[in-house]
Amino acid sequence: MKTSIRLAGIAALGLALASAAPAAPKKAAPPQIDVKLMRAMIQRLASDELEGRAPSSPAEPKVLNAIIAQFKAAGLKPGNKGLWLQAVPTVEITAANNSALTVTGTAAPLSFKFGSDYVAASYRVTPKTEIKDAELVFVGYGINAPELGWNDYAGLDMKGKIAVILINDPDYAMETQDGPFKGRRMTYYGRWTYKYEEAARQGAAGALIVHDTFPAAYGWNVVNSSWTGAQYFVQSANNGANNTLANGWIQKPVAEAILGAGGQNLGALSEAAKQKGFKPVPLGLKASLSFDNAVRKSMSHNVIGILPGKQAPNEYVLYSAHWDHLGRCTPDVRGDDICNGAADNATGVAALAAIAKASVQAGPARRSQVFLAVTLEESGLLGSKFYAENPVYPLRATVGGVNMDNLPPIGRARDYAMSGGDKSELTALFRKALAARGLKESPEDHPEHGYYYRSDHFPFAKLGVPMYYVKRGNELVDGGSAAGAAASEDYRKNRYHQPSDEYSSKWDFSGIVQDVELYMALGRDLAMGKTWPNWYATDEFRAIRDQSRAGLKGK
Known part of the structure; x- marks a missing residue:
């Protein structure tokens, strides 16, 4: 009984001390993502006044000012040695007076219209492009991969010839990734x-990719809108002389007609091209084809805050x-010729500004955080x-990062996917962040589309920097996978690279906020940490990363 009384007394004393002691500090909640800021910024960047945000256009200063204003308001510092901008020297080449693509060697010459049947442009700085009576060669998928013992150009001198090339890889139709x-x-x-690039290395005069x-x-509408306006390149010392004379695309029926005229069958040759050897x-x-080139050298700009x-x-x-988009493009049925790029990629730039604001509110991290709005994507x-090859902050000292491109306004999801698959130690950090949010990982949607090579993380990855490029999955909270897949397909067919990619006040921002919260968490985790995630x-x-980090501390 005395023991019970003593225990009761001790317990009471413990409770008293506990009640008297100050409560343990609660972990601060992460700053809220400013949806109002994002809405206003997307609306501004996707407005007709900015004419589709073409680089080096009269609208570019307005775009840059809008981004800088938000970076300043967030509390960032200028990121390029006291400046907000990094100049990117560009060449703008706009083709005009495009001839038909004519094919001879048959009983009756074939003629194909520019725009509806084929498109072509020159990567060379020259006032006129002309290819006359160049031999046509079907080169399968146009791949030279010595490590795989694969060479679609084997035994052929391509000098003065035009390569006809299939899009994608030989095994793209497989269901597996083996x-x-x-x-x-x-x-x-x-x-x-x-x-x-490979056609140029082979010495070809031109390259025509078969669109499928x-x-x-x-679809062809995307090719048409992307290739019938101004084309942009970073200035080079040789004015692009290492490129072919002309690069372009032809519609699949056009390819079938050309190969048929040459006594070949596109379907049969396409199957043969899938085989090694x-x-x-x-x-x-x-x-033959020709067109004039209006050449304009100018500067576009990256915006950098830190x-x-x-x-x-x-x-x-x-x-x-x-921050860039297509500017003025092929008019739609309404006569609208401004590709506003609301989802692609005013959403990503707005996310950049929102994360900057939330990061400043959260306080500086252990490592520096760089906010980079790039041009000419x-x-x-x-x-x-250009930044990766001329970095303001050394790539060997860049831990990694998060790239944001085209955040769909279609609601929250239950899953996220890592673009490019499981390639680096970032995957474990990604999975940890998903688990903390009750989300699951899903396989990348349509890996055959090659999204890993189509956004701005890729130039950094090529030079060794591990970068996140993750996307909201199709399993929506409202509507499930069917609704997500339908929304994705609708955007791809009806808005992607078209004038109809416009901002609407009816957009559902819940999924965009989910994206931005995850992106901020992934970057913040790297910024607060001490590790150096590497490629497998x-x-x-892996090799270029190890070489760049040789002799430095850390992993």
Whole structure:
């Protein structure tokens, strides 16, 4: 009984002491994402006044001022040695007086109209482009991959010839990702940018990619709107002389007609091209095309802001989003010729500003956080490529980052996917962040579309910096997977790279906020940490990362 009384007394004393002691401090809630700011910024960036945000256009200063104003209001510091801007020297080439694509060598010449049947442009700085009677050669997928023993150009001198090339990889139609080119998942060999690069390395006079909607991941309308206006390039010392004379696309029926005229069958040759050891097929035909080029050298700009770190200010974490879009493009049925780019990518820039504001409110992290709004994404990731090759903050001291592109206004999801698949130690951090939010990981939607190579994280990855590029999945809280897939397909068909990608006050921002909260958490985790996530040992980017970090402290 005495023991019970003593225990009761001790318990009472403990309760008294506990009640008298100060309560443990609660963990501060993360700052709220400013939806009002995001709405206003998207509306501004996607307004007709900014004419589709074409780089180096009269609208560019207005776009830059809008971004800088938000960076200043957030409390960031100018990120380029006291300046907000990084100049990106560009060349704008606008084709005019485009001829038909004519093919001879048949009983009756074939003629195909520019725009509806084919598109072409020159990457060279020259007042006129003309290819006359160039031999046509079908080169399958146009891939030269020595590590796989694969060469679609084997045994052929392409000098003065035009390569006719299939889009995507040889094994894109597989359901699995087990093929030599990762099966269903597109590799860089499947991207149109690679195919033009390789054709130039082979000495070709021109390259024409056969458009097919499924392996290309978009319709001809997207090709048309992207290739019938001004084309942008970063200035080079040789004025682009290392490129082909002309690069372009042809509609699949056009390719069928051309190959048929040469006594070949596109379907049969496409199947043959999927096999290792495929040899290029001269078509016995010649093609001609020409157009004038209006050349304008100018400057576009990246916008850079920084929130300096407290303990490790010389280690950096990036947040990136591209501000540019297509400017004026092919008019739609309403006569609207402004590709406003509301989702693509006014949403990403608004996310960048919202994260900047929330990060300043949360206080500086251990490492510095860099906010980078890049130009010329729609022209081949040129703004991010320029920064990666001319970094303000050394890439060897850049821990990693988060790229944000095209946040769909379609509601919250139960899942997220890592673009490009499981390539680096970032995956474990991504999964941890999902678990903390009660979210699940899903496979990347349509890995055959090659999204990993189509946004601004890629130039950094090529030079070794691990970057997050994660996307909201299709399993929506309201409507499930069917609703998510339908919304995604609707955007791709009816708004992507079209004048109809416009802001609406009826947009559902709940999913966008979910994205931004996750993106901020992923970047903040890197900024507060001490680790250096790396690519896996078998990944193609591991070697360049290890080389860049050789001799430095950290992983």
